[in-house]
Amino acid sequence: MKKKIISCILACTMGLGLLVGCGSSDNGGATAADTATQDSSSAETDTAAETAEADTAGGQDKVVIHYYSWSEGDYLQQMVDAFNASSENVTVEMTQVSSDEYDDKLMTMLAGDNDIDVFNMRSTSLLSNLAKSGNLTDISQMINDSGMDISTYGTGFADTKVDDKFYGLPYRASAYGLFYNKKMFDAKGVAYPDNLTWDEYADLAAELSEGTGADRIYGGYIPDWNNCAYITLQEGSNFADDDLSALQDWWELENRMYNTDNSHMSYSDMVSSGTDGINFFCSGKCYMYPGGEWSISDVLTMLKNDPTIADNFELGIATVPQPAKTDDPVTIGGVSTFIGINASSEKQEAAFEFISYMAGKEAAKYIAAAGAIPAYIDDDITAVFEEAIGVSGAANILNPSKISETLMIPEYTELQTIEKEERELYLLGEQSLEDGLKNFEERRAEVMN
Template sequence: MKKGKWVHLLMGLLFAVGLAACSSDEGSTNDDGGTTADESNTPEVEENTNGDEPVTIRMHHWYNEEQDRWHEVVEAFEAEHPHIKVETVSPENNDANETMQQIDLAAASGDQLDVIIVNDAANYSQRVAQGMFEPLDEYLDAAGIDYENEYRVNTNVDGHYYALPGKYNMFFVMLNQDALDEAGLDVPTDWTWDEYMDYAAALTEGEGPSKRYGTFFHTWMDYVKLAAFNQPVDSNIIKDDGVTSNVDSDHIRQSLEIRERGHEEGSATPYADTISLDLNYRPQFFGESAAMIMTGSWMINERGGVDDAPEFTVAYAPYPKASEGDPITTPAGADFLTMYSGSEHKEEAFEFIRWYTTEGIVLQEKYLPDYLGADLEDVITRLHEASPEVDIELVNMESLIHTLEVSEAAPVFIPPAFIGEVETAYRNEVERFLLEEQDIDTTIENAHEAVQSVIDTNVSE
């Protein structure tokens, strides 16, 4: 694939919440668990009193230092910027939401904070509203940076940029191609959610503990708004106007119908099993307990990480469409590189943020960069070559390239600061539905009222 096609493709990719992704892994949110380090043991940084000595800035994040090659990133930055030293602070638990809570406590305690990586738009918007992050507009202007020509994900909140995006996440479907071949199914290149569930039914095999389900839906919010998640407007539980519940929309209803069909046909892992057995999407897919998963681009180079996983070829397909005539779109997200508003080293913090989101993330060889100036073809090659546990012969590269090539991202929706309360209200009702304790009509009616109540309370305050 020519570089020009990559640039043309990915110039159009923006951000949608999830987001998320990865968060954890995602996603939208990392959930791999781990032991939280005691941040209070982090040595205090001495104040620089000599202009000839380098300034030390702190960067807070949640990633594993060794696995994500942060030491190599820091060394490369410091070699190019000898006047700045970077100290990374991470519990290394791969749990972004838990880490954000620890960062909140660190800020309240007066600890040194300079650069903070935020995992999703919800956490980002909430802390923008709290005044935690410094606007970057004057720094961008001083550097002559035209944001819209440099980055895909729009981090603008109320007319100001408070972050530059680092890791870029898009969503797609990973498939067990060996299972597809056995079922006589082609790798999809353009499909709907109805066709996705047809595939799930056809790929389901066996019974009992050894049963292979056609698909697995994880516990994140992303999987209870599947048909809405990639829409150009009203892609979340709240409509784009920020004051109206979207729960009674056709796309949210369709999202719940997708889950209902999977349970009724036995083609999707039961939600009760998912929560009671604490099932995770990686071992479910790589362990061949599920033939398909809707997931994100952080999984491109993560075939390893599951002990004794069977070997099979992984294929990729675009995010399914809600309706046949829809364009092929994907939700998308990013890590947000922010500057703490109380930092005493703002110039140096911005210098690192800009460098990492353009050069550093490419050198890191772990993620797709959001930066439009990156050579994406080179980046994907680096991702696979930097992951020795990934056998390139077991990756259907043609399907991956096609998926990246045809997927356009839905427009940005930065949620209001109270999005967490809204999601809780929605999930409380949806969980009853997923556990088959109430029907879909009751679920939508109750969830719609609960969500609108949360919105009204917050908007009126």
């Protein structure tokens, strides 16, 4: 029965990408360069007794944990090495699969009799599906018994429960901010865009925009692939909400910026030109760029590959605009990448020791040092992250409260697709606002019913 369930999940997850929030970066959400790839057919298939055999290296018995992830850069191996050096009882052997093959291979391995104790999950949807299929261990009691302080993961961690139980620990997070070119603001003699509302952002973008045609400089740029309905989420709504007023607020604001004010490249121009948003931003074609934390590494890569960009570009980071003035800003993001225990593993206690480390402060230092955002955040980790990226203002994306763009319901990925399709038709002028919202509501009802 479990194998049949896994087959269904495999079909459902083929469309899932890395959550890192609200879509992907301009390079398709690619992770660090892929490293070791291993076919599931070559995975170790020892018996349960054999998998529990001790590693006697160094004269000390250790339980061997077999850990699977997608290729995620050097920091993941550094985290595993640090754990192995510190643990008296456990050693971890990690296999990294190429990023674009990982989800499918994970499903295949879980459906078979492969030796896999711990594995990573890059979306709340995948975590939910695997929990419901019985492939993840309920770690709720382990968390309680360990005395782990889960408040360090923010309020969004509680939203990852499935049937009021925890099935994974977060080790990475996402966060959105407002990125801007300091040198362009300085040259214009305009104050940096700190603590803006969305209306103020739109007004400023319109004020800064100038020129026509190919020579136009835009006040801001929000990519066409961006599926993040900022205002909708910040106002406490989502795509499953019966009240569509918050969704309407976002659609109307985008239409104003894209089509009425022409302060952002229009949706139709982005679609037809295939513009790379980060290249556009770094080339001085726009002043501001709302986006996810991956935008930082994209910018730094651009600067590394072409140092002359720095002649006219300096990255600034501000808090993402808010629906209204507030002393408690909210951004989109929160815990996004998880590590869990295979329910079939014979080494539950050792596996929990490992995933607790991966979701803790010591491991977080390696993630932050690589310029990525760990799930565990405190002042020390913020300082490591800011030093790693070499840009001040990191606290503006790390510190605000975070709200997830997804719900832990199986249909939510499809709702996101429907919303994007109907919003696109509206922004392209192919349907009215009223028709777009009506069509979204009707199509949503078909999915939810």
